[in-house]
Amino acid sequence: MDADAVIDYDSLTPVYAQLAAILRARIDRGDWAAGRRILSESQLVQAYGLARGTVRKAIAALVEDGVLVAVPGRGTFVALAEDNDPAE
Amino acid sequence: MDADAVIDYDSLTPVYAQLAAILRARIDRGDWAAGRRILSESQLVQAYGLARGTVRKAIAALVEDGVLVAVPGRGTFVALAEDNDPAE
DNA sequence: GACTATTTGTACGTATGTATC
DNA sequence: CGATACATACGTACAAATAGT
Numbered sequence A, B: 001m002d003a004d005a006v007i008d009y010d011s012l013t014p015v016y017a018q019l020a021a022i023l024r025a026r027i028d029r030g031d032w033a034a035g036r037r038i039l040s041e042s043q044l045v046q047a048y049g050l051a052r053g054t055v056r057k058a059i060a061a062l063v064e065d066g067v068l069v070a071v072p073g074r075g076t077f078v079a080l081a082e083d084n085d086p087a088e
Numbered sequence C: 001g002a003c004t005a006t007t008t009g010t011a012c013g014t015a016t017g018t019a020t021c
Numbered sequence D: 001c002g003a004t005a006c007a008t009a010c011g012t013a014c015a016a017a018t019a020g021t
Helices: A015-028 A041-048 A052-064 B015-028 B041-048 B052-064
Strands: A068-071 A075-078 B068-071 B075-078
Touching: A015 A041, A015 A052, A041 A052, A052 A068, B015 B041, B015 B052, B041 B052, B052 B068
Parallel strands: none
Antiparallel strands: A068 A075, B068 B075
């Protein structure tokens, strides 16, 4: 996945999945280290021009994969375990 | 969980979680056998007086747990495997 | 093949609640 | 107290898949 920072609405891949891939790439390339807080939902909404629901869906997918950890009232953080669960 | 068929908006448990518990109970008691199609999202909306997003969230939780399987254009079905993944 | 109806999937918008800072 | 941030719940609209006419 090379299309960082750009959402392609004509793509077969859902927007939220594209954003999830973008965020995962940014984490992999070191934009945010483990344990660091990433952009807030509002900031992601503005940065990529998406609806909040779409941003939340992307974050939820990464939380599901153990890449991110969401903490109510604090923000969303990069998970500490680098190697995630290969199950599924 | 005994409060079948009734959503309690004053409960600490989120509405979508209550609906998920209700549906799981209905499956356990045999309202729908394995491989059978359950109510459509629209029917669940009408039956329980909820928004579609809430219904979808409840279904998503059960799909996550391997209890249900959603098929685009056809409906949502009771999964074949009775004993689900106890992980998590 | 065309058309319609049904059903799930995706996307967006808004409001409220609660916890944190 | 106010601002920020995540969680939940409501609503709308359109797209895609499926089935039947």
